[in-house]
Amino acid sequence: MVHFIPSDSPIDQLAPALGPNGLPYSLPIHPNLVHLTIGLFVIAITFDIAGALYPVEKRVFRFLDLPVTRQGFHDVGWYNLLACAIASFFTVGAGFFEMLLAVPLPGVTSSIGLKSMETMLWHGVGGVLILLVIVAMTVWRGYQRFRWRKDMGRQVQWLYLLVGVAMFLVIGLHGTLGAELAAEFGVHITADQLLAAGADLKEALP
Amino acid sequence: MLELLPPLNDHNLPWMDTLHPIVVHFVIAMGLITFVFDLIGSVAKKPALFEVSFWNLLFATAAIFVAILFGQVEAGLADPYGASSDILNWHSTIGWSLAGILSLLSAWRYVIRKNDPKQLPLAFLGAGGVLTVLILVQVTLGNQLIWVYGLHTVKVVEAMRAGLV
Numbered sequence: 001m002v003h004f005i006p007s008d009s010p011i012d013q014l015a016p017a018l019g020p021n022g023l024p025y026s027l028p029i030h031p032n033l034v035h036l037t038i039g040l041f042v043i044a045i046t047f048d049i050a051g052a053l054y055p056v057e058k059r060v061f062r063f064l065d066l067p068v069t070r071q072g073f074h075d076v077g078w079y080n081l082l083a084c085a086i087a088s089f090f091t092v093g094a095g096f097f098e099m100l101l102a103v104p105l106p107g108v109t110s111s112i113g114l115k116s117m118e119t120m121l122w123h124g125v126g127g128v129l130i131l132l133v134i135v136a137m138t139v140w141r142g143y144q145r146f147r148w149r150k151d152m153g154r155q156v157q158w159l160y161l162l163v164g165v166a167m168f169l170v171i172g173l174h175g176t177l178g179a180e181l182a183a184e185f186g187v188h189i190t191a192d193q194l195l196a197a198g199a200d201l202k203e204a205l206p
Numbered sequence: 207m208l209e210l211l212p213p214l215n216d217h218n219l220p221w222m223d224t225l226h227p228i229v230v231h232f233v234i235a236m237g238l239i240t241f242v243f244d245l246i247g248s249v250a251k252k253p254a255l256f257e258v259s260f261w262n263l264l265f266a267t268a269a270i271f272v273a274i275l276f277g278q279v280e281a282g283l284a285d286p287y288g289a290s291s292d293i294l295n296w297h298s299t300i301g302w303s304l305a306g307i308l309s310l311l312s313a314w315r316y317v318i319r320k321n322d323p324k325q326l327p328l329a330f331l332g333a334g335g336v337l338t339v340l341i342l343v344q345v346t347l348g349n350q351l352i353w354v355y356g357l358h359t360v361k362v363v364e365a366m367r368a369g370l371v
Contacts, residue, residue: 038231202371
């Protein structure tokens, strides 16, 4: 079978306008927005779990003399997830821009056995799917809060919490791929890219 | 002490990947969202958001000590070169300071909440603004360590072991 034979790399068109890290700026934006996506999602689910298990733990809080309401826990679950959904559009947007400009180090296989293009495809497509799930979960969470479970003490369904915890695993794996693009494939890391280009870091990065 | 840890891998780490950047998700996101929710809660007169920011602040405070723990181990194994040594020193100093500041803010907020959970003094909002700026400075320094100097990346560790940096 005849396979694809690319003639050149379109990144060459932009190379003169890019810094040594392959970006028009020195620090990538996507990995910083990721803090918001992951932090807000994990804490949102965690507090909804705390709200769901409230009858079990309320004695502990009384012992600690920390005034706590179940509604307060579920408020964290709702508002953090809402903020997560909004922030994540920017996380994925910045990720796409920076991945289009990514030139991974050649000849590297990651510690989980993937090459750079496979890692980027999984991380890119996976990122969009995770955004989709986050938005769907936010809508789901909104229906539970404002319609289905409006007058109930436990504002979330067990299934919602289960999906949330399953997403911890998915996001953990997904984040590992992202971390490997940086720490193993050297994407957008000035020092790694300079070393790959044969520069002497003692001069290039004093 | 170091012999208690497993042998170092190609990231110069005793574990698969750097753990500090994972733990700081919770300090950064929860620290910043505390100020955002306090601001929206004050402007839009939505005191329910003050409860949300209180818990986020408490979580950021708990997380920063874990972040420092891993940060110190990984900084100790980082072998910084060139200007990254100074950046790492600043990052460590501000990191420990932030632990103190976050603890103070949590204690202050606990008292505020106990007195009247529906009111937030303007002074606390101001302190939240200062916290936000400090977090952003700290994030920028941390970013330089990884994205400019590539500390703990396979390529830089390889060059270091070959004596190239």
